[in-house]
Amino acid sequence: MVINITDSACAQIKEMMKDESENARLRFGIKGGGCSGLSYSLGFEYDVNEELDVMEDINGIPVVFFNQDIPIIEGTTIDFKQNMMGGGFSIDNPNAIVSCGCGSSFRTKDKVGTPGDC
DSSP states (O other): OOOEEOHHHHHHHHHHHTTSOTTOEEEEEEEEOSTTSEEEEEEEESOOOTTTEEEEEETTEEEEEEGGGHHHHTTOEEEEEEETTEEEEEEEOTTEEEEOTTSSEEEESSOOOOOOOO
């Protein structure tokens, strides 16, 4: 498995997928930006490119990754935490060596990205 999704995050994602079309998949990856250079991308995807994408079933959730992102996100855990102010997803990437204070951007030893404003 490329990433781990906790039971709490799985429940939340499955609930959100009920509002999506039947062929929805979760896409997780990275993009340039944020104050540390890279930021996470998490959303629903309907089209898969078999040449560029890798698809996995993780706890009953179809998940798609860009093949080139896998070395950067491998081993990452996605969790969902509920609190008095609501809830949100948290991402723990063991490959990140620097993360910004807001937690939305990072960089790895081999991939700096394109730092921008937070």
